[in-house]
Amino acid sequence: MQRRRFIQALATAGAFASLPLASLQSLAAEAVSQAVSVNDLPALEGKLTLYLGRGEGGLYENVLQAIRDRNPKLNLSVRRGPTAALANTLIAEAKAGVQGADVFWAVDSGAIGLVTDAGLAQPLPKDLTGQLKSDFQYPSWSPVTGRIRTLPYNPDNVSLKQIPSDIMELPDSDLAIGWAPAYASFQSFITAMRLLEGEKATVDWLRRMKQRAKSYAGELGVVMAVERGEVDLGLANHYYTLRLKSGKPDARVELAFTKADAGCLVNASGVLALSEGELPINFIRYLLTREVQSYLASEAYEIPLVKGVELPEGLPSFEHISPPDMDLTRLADLRPTLALLRNVGIL
């Protein structure tokens, strides 16, 4: 919180120019220095258009501003919109033969899947994809930061011991549960469950969960409901809890994790290049630097996916959480999940 104010104050004073890319280096210095530093990267020059799926309240903006300030010869223009709408726009543009964007940075790997399946993404060099953790390397797109599925719970109502470590056992508990079935991350989680546990087990799980679950519009709503004591436990991405606690440190909500199943899936935001040439690739390199990665981790509570960058505060380290083994582009296979949710009567 203090750090955020500090950065905001500097940003308004106009002194932000070199901030996250220079002074945050000290913060990242403790990390094992496998990640590339901005100092090792070539300067960006020329015109670049970025389609940005959701803005994360200015944090992605701060990263973009810092890149702009560091590269005065870069003429960067940005279009922001809902991830699915921008992916559809890219497809429409490709059909009409219009090149609107050079780079697409999406909050959701499903949208990345739609664009790569349409054959619009340029291949990425090996040395770039090699910077990412081994489970997160793909030929034509690069994950930027991740988010993990968690079980936020209200410690006044539940103790950690009462929470099963296997997501499939959750319906057997006697807890009141909050979830957001219409929310994209929830649907990705069910897609992962479908792919990991099979369709039958997933349908069974959903049927039994439905008895004790209350639906919310979004996962912030779920976390707020847990905090209010409306439900004992929720299913939500990790950062909603961490952000709620940053604004309200005494909030009655803690995080629990399941083990090596869909319940602790790590999904990622991703970036891909749409036009050929060095500039889009080098722009992507900036997003994978240790400065940007640790900035997003400390400020947006996102999980850095580049090797050798520390996790955000309030999350156990990667050794203590065990996400399932999953090809994230397979999560684009959403439609069977929707059919399944509808058949069970949840959507």
Add this chain to the structure above:
Amino acid sequence: MRRWSRFYPFALIIALLALVPVGVLFALAGDAAELFDAHNLNVLISTLLLMVLTVIGATLIGVPLALFTAYVQLPAKRLWLIVLAAPLAMPSYIGAFTLYAAFGPGGEIESLLGIPTPPVNGLAGATLVMTLYTYPFVLLTTRASLLSLDAGMVNAARTLGMSLSMSLWRVVLPRVVTGIAAGGLLAAMYTLSDFGTPAIMRVDTFTRVIYTEYNAFGLSQAAMLSLQLLAIVGLVLFLESRVKGTQERPGRRLAFWPSRWQASAMLAIVAPVTLLAIVLPLLIFTLWLLRDGAGGFELSYAWNSIYASLLAAVVAVILAVPVAHAAISGRLGRIMERVTYLGFGVPGIVMGTALVYVGLQLPWLYQTLALLVVAYVLRFLPLAVGSVRATAEGLDGSLMQAARVLGASPREAFMRITLPLTLRGMVAGGALVFLESMRELPATLLLGPNDFETLATYLWRVYEAGYFGRAAIPGLLLVLMSGLGLALMLCGERRGVFDASEDQRH
């Protein structure tokens, strides 16, 4: 009849233009195999329920407020109108979210003041929110019709011993029924196409099914479902077209001069509406602003909002005039007019994507301000058409004929008689387009120039990311700038030819 037909060519071109994005939807839906399936019947029922309840609510609030703003002479009368119309500029999802957060056990009101309040959610909550953010449709269209009425009939009724409330009910309201219906139609269509409010209030409506498909990358299914939603839109359009008004000569306007306590009583009745729709959301955001801190906001966003919306309002009114007059002159024109409404009933994000396809056909315009204005006009043309038609319908044709007998050309008669007499409808229509463009989101995001940030897009950005404190300043500016734009347009209203005689007080 024959002399009106010259509106037809214009109206036909405009109707065809308005039909283009709907045509794109048909093309997009071509890939979809599934039709609407039976278990969506519940969805259909709750969609219709929410629509009907919202129209009732919007009429119950909008019509009395229209009487109030049209006839009651109060100090700062225009300011009242502006404040009462302002909810139309506030995105309804913002209102829904703040009301949800403010009320109920553990809500902000209880945790701050310790007063337990009932929760705002479900069908009742959604109806409340939709009513609060759609009643200005009814208010503005009804007020425009009321102002073109001659007070003579009411005065006659009062002279013959009818009470004031009875004469309003029996003598005034039946004559503005087309204005009320035009506003009710817009409220119904807004409700059908809105996504945010039903989602936050957890009501299962048609738009929610469409959004789920869209976000699961099923664009063709979303387009197909949107076309099916148009079946309901068509039904509403048909019902509204059955509402017939009367034709009469314009004259001196009715005016009430309330005593001080009467005025205070009226304001006390009006206050809760504004409190809930505008003040409460802004207070909640301010609370979060104090809690989280602000940052990242630039004043240029407000300027972007206001000039794009003003441009859209002007263009929409210019295009609406021939369509509205064509609608009055015959059955064929009526059909052309109805066609322009279709796009307003399609959920924003699907319409936004359809407009991307339209815009890509004009590559030299793609992602420019001009195209964004075109998109606003295509989406919100019915708002202007409805208001202009409602006032033009009430016009007595004999004035026009008199002008013609006295030697005016059809063009001169139109410019000097019809146009000034429908100016109120044009201003009301322009105001509706302006306010609605201020809060428009999907087309602004997808079709505006790169880096084009408006108040609505900034609000969306911070809301999506959960930085609610930062929504306070743009929320407040949205209300202030809308007020400013409305004030500008209401100045135009004064230039009406008959205003000179109306403003004489007897």
